[in-house]
Amino acid sequence: MQVPKVLGIETEYGIAGGPEKDPILASSIIVNAYALEGRTRINWDFDSESPSSDSRGVLNFTSFAPIVETHLANTVLTNGARLYVDHAHPEYSSPECRTPLEATLFDVAGEEVMLRAMNVSNQSLDPSMRMTLYKNNCDGKGNSYGTHENYLLSRDLEFKEVVAGVVPHFVSRQIIFGAGKVGAETEDGLEVNPAFQISQRAEFFEEVVGLETTLKRPIVNTRDEPHSDAERYRRLHVIIGDANMSQVATFVKLGSTSLLLSLLEAEGARVFPSMPVHPVQTVRSFAIDTSLSHAVLCEDGKKRTAWDFQDELWNLANSFVQRTGAPDVASEDEVSLIMKQWREMLDGVRDNPASVADRVDWVAKLRIIEGLKERYGLHDYDAKLRAVDLQYHDLRKDKSLSKRVGLVELFTSEQVSEAVHNPPRTTRAYFRGQCVTRYPEQIVAANWDSLVFDLGEGPLQRVPMLDPLRGTAELTQDLLEKNPSVSALLKAMNG
Amino acid sequence: MSEQERIQKQKTERASTEQAVVNVDTAKSDQLKHDLDDLLDEIDEVLEENAEEFVRNYVQKGGE
Numbered sequence: 001m002q003v004p005k006v007l008g009i010e011t012e013y014g015i016a017g018g019p020e021k022d023p024i025l026a027s028s029i030i031v032n033a034y035a036l037e038g039r040t041r042i043n044w045d046f047d048s049e050s051p052s053s054d055s056r057g058v059l060n061f062t063s064f065a066p067i068v069e070t071h072l073a074n075t076v077l078t079n080g081a082r083l084y085v086d087h088a089h090p091e092y093s094s095p096e097c098r099t100p101l102e103a104t105l106f107d108v109a110g111e112e113v114m115l116r117a118m119n120v121s122n123q124s125l126d127p128s129m130r131m132t133l134y135k136n137n138c139d140g141k142g143n144s145y146g147t148h149e150n151y152l153l154s155r156d157l158e159f160k161e162v163v164a165g166v167v168p169h170f171v172s173r174q175i176i177f178g179a180g181k182v183g184a185e186t187e188d189g190l191e192v193n194p195a196f197q198i199s200q201r202a203e204f205f206e207e208v209v210g211l212e213t214t215l216k217r218p219i220v221n222t223r224d225e226p227h228s229d230a231e232r233y234r235r236l237h238v239i240i241g242d243a244n245m246s247q248v249a250t251f252v253k254l255g256s257t258s259l260l261l262s263l264l265e266a267e268g269a270r271v272f273p274s275m276p277v278h279p280v281q282t283v284r285s286f287a288i289d290t291s292l293s294h295a296v297l298c299e300d301g302k303k304r305t306a307w308d309f310q311d312e313l314w315n316l317a318n319s320f321v322q323r324t325g326a327p328d329v330a331s332e333d334e335v336s337l338i339m340k341q342w343r344e345m346l347d348g349v350r351d352n353p354a355s356v357a358d359r360v361d362w363v364a365k366l367r368i369i370e371g372l373k374e375r376y377g378l379h380d381y382d383a384k385l386r387a388v389d390l391q392y393h394d395l396r397k398d399k400s401l402s403k404r405v406g407l408v409e410l411f412t413s414e415q416v417s418e419a420v421h422n423p424p425r426t427t428r429a430y431f432r433g434q435c436v437t438r439y440p441e442q443i444v445a446a447n448w449d450s451l452v453f454d455l456g457e458g459p460l461q462r463v464p465m466l467d468p469l470r471g472t473a474e475l476t477q478d479l480l481e482k483n484p485s486v487s488a489l490l491k492a493m494n495g
Numbered sequence: 496m497s498e499q500e501r502i503q504k505q506k507t508e509r510a511s512t513e514q515a516v517v518n519v520d521t522a523k524s525d526q527l528k529h530d531l532d533d534l535l536d537e538i539d540e541v542l543e544e545n546a547e548e549f550v551r552n553y554v555q556k557g558g559e
Contacts, residue, residue: 012558023556088556140550145558213559239559357527371535387546388538390553399541406530 002265003233004328005258006096006152006427006468009107009250011243012089012145013114014134014393019125023088024072026131030090031073031083033124034117053224076446078421078437079109080429083117087214089145090114090133095429096448096468099330100254100338102424105411107250109419111135115395116420135243136393137200140386142185144204146213147243151258152468153234154265155226162236163209163220164269169260170219170240171282172309174199175292176345177253179242180362182369182389183381184288194288195380196369198362200242202287208279213239219279227448229466236261240283245393245402247410248341248359255338258329259317266320273312274300290366292350310346314339357405364405365392428471434480442486453486461490 018026072085080095092110097103114133122130138144153162178199184190189203197203210218219240226235238257244250263271276282276296285294286306295303304312318339320326326335341359348356353363369385372378378385392401411419423433428449435443435451444460445452453461465471483489534541543549 014553014555016553087558089558091558139553139555141554143555143557145555148559214557217559354524354527358523367531368534371531372538375535383547383550384538384542386550387542390550391542399543401534401541404530404534404541406527 001154001156002262002328003152003154004098004469005262006098007100007103007254007258008094008096008150009103009110009254010091010093010146010148010150011107011110011135012086012091012147013395014136014139014145015089015131016134017129017131019129024085027085027088027090028073029121029125030114030117030131030133031075031085033121034077034083034113035073035075037116037120076432076436076443077113078423078433079106079419080423080427080433080436081106081110081113082448083113087145090117095423095433096427097424097429098426099334100251100258101330101334101410102426103254104247104251105415105419106424108247108411108416111395112416112420115397118395132399133395134390134393135245135395136179136390137243138181138185138204140181140183140185140389142187144201144217146201146239147241148213149238149241149254149257151236151238151261152228153236153261155230155232155234157234157265159222159234161264161269162234164275165260165264165272166220166236166238166257167208167275167279168273168309169257169313170238171276171279172286172306172313173253173256174202174242174283174287175306175310175349176342176360177242177244177249178202178287178362179244179393180365180389182385188284192288196290196366197287198290199283199287201240202283205240205280205283219283228468233468242361243393244361245400246359246361246364246407248345248408249361251410252338252341252345255329255335256313256317256342259320259326259335259338260313262326262328263316263320266324271316273304273309273316274298274302276304290362307346307350314342314346317342358408361392361402364402364407365389368392368401368405425473425477427468428465430473431465431471431476431480434476438480438484439486453490455487455490463490463493 015023015026074084076082082093084091092113094103094106094110097106118131118133137147175198181197181200184193184203186203204217205219206216207218209220209222210216211222212218213221217239221237221239223237226233276298282296292305292307295305297303321335321339325332329335345356345359349360357363357367368388388401391399394400397403423429442453443451444454449465451463479492483492
């Protein structure tokens with residue numbers, strides 16, 4: 001069974017500065033500043049969180065389950081997103097979106113939320129303590145933090161099918177969507193010590209399949225926490241991916257992955273390319289090969305480069321789109337834009353990287369690095385080059401290098417501003433965001449699949465929202481407009 | 496805005512998105528080269544003052 005590809009991105013931002021150089025405190029200041037500014041200081045409800053549930057069914061306790069920290073700053077925004085402190089980073093989890101383009105808009109809105117939060121926070125801090133946020137995934141010292149994608153999948157799909165279907169894409173898609181980095185930082189990475197890597201994250205992956213996200217990171221994460229009706233849905237939690245500054249890269253990353261997941265639901269893993277024999281080594285070896293010529297042995301005995309995998313996957317997706325139109329992913333126009341851009345970027349990175357330097361982050365970053373090396377005769381690991389690497393992801397407009405390399409923007413500043421404040425109309429995030437906007441004083445807790453209201457008398461009222469496709473503008477806008485008070489709204493919903 | 500107007504607006508936005516992305520030509524590639532040259536000319540003004548110290552001090556806790 002195919003289900004609509006509801007999706008979203010969660011991003012942990014790198015943070016520098018702040019009082020006492022304490023990143024947890026700094027992250028809390030960021031989140032609280034935005035919450036106070038926007039009045040949306042609503043508690044996150046952890047009742048239905050179970051990040052240790054495992055998609056494989058049988059829990060494998062050789063690794064620790066992720067720890068949920070309930071005491072840290074945590075809020076829900078009027079656009080339906082969640083803004084909170086995760087470990088020692090401020091994190092923006094986008095609202096659930098219905099299409100890749102919409103999810104890209106709400107990811108870009110997240111950058112704007114973080115930028116505003118940073119600016120508001122810095123106004124009240126001594127200049128020596130000013131904080132800076134970076135939309136990246138590593139610090140160059142061996143520490144990594146994540147950009148996770150989430151996709152709604154049918155529960156009918158067996159997890160081993162998911163693994164066989166997604167591994168070829170997850171090991172190879174970095175050649176289009178990698179954000180690039182100077183040098184290496186893990187023990188294994190430093191042994192090879194490449195001058196430049198295509199992906200920020202590749203060297204941090206150590207397993208093929210697993211529940212962990214902070215240690216022994218797996219290519220396929222098995223966290224089985226659907227935040228929806230578990231009888232019908234899975235949520236594929238994708239932890240192998242870089243934070244993109246390029247909006248087109250984010251869009252095509254989400255689009256290509258959604259299309260392949262839809263195909264997987266329709267036809268199973270048997271139509272997908274064979275897995276590499278050693279997926280972990282494959283991710284890492286593809287990351288350090290900017291020539292894109294390195295081929296790996298696959299289970300069918302053939303050797304494939306990252307480009308070969310992507311070419312096969314594009315052709316599979318293309319034939320799926322030709323046959324079905326892929327309506328569970330997006331409209332016809334949007335799907336055709338995904339396919340066109342995916343093809344152009346794939347051919348571009350191999351044949352003429354300069355032609356995609358306005359869309360592919362690692363290519364754009366590498367051009368600055370090589371330009372500087374040439375002009376100033378710098379060695380491969382010069383601190384200036386590492387500074388370029390970091391500042392490519394700097395959110396401050398006057399310090400951000402990615403803002404100066406001519407990356408294509410998909411949205412106007414009005415559209416982004418609209419998405420900072422208002423939820424997507426196409427999922428339950430609409431109902432959540434509207435309720436946060438309309439009744440901030442009466443919502444005592446919220447999470448992905450419910451809202452809890454305090455009417456001032458009687459018991460707290462929980463409104464379950466187990467289906468991500470209900471609670472849309474189409475289904476609830478009239479109801480919200482006709483019932484300006486919470487009590488009237490709840491009465492109308494129950495009646 | 497009526498539903499009809501909204502759909503129309505979305506369609507127009509989508510069309511302009513496509514146009515913006517698809518204009519791949521030599522003018523664009525020259526412009527990108529020009530942007531890069533400008534950036535390299537100004538790099539010392541944009542980069543943090545002491546690159547070595549800046550890079551050394553950027554230490555994060557692992558996340559996720």
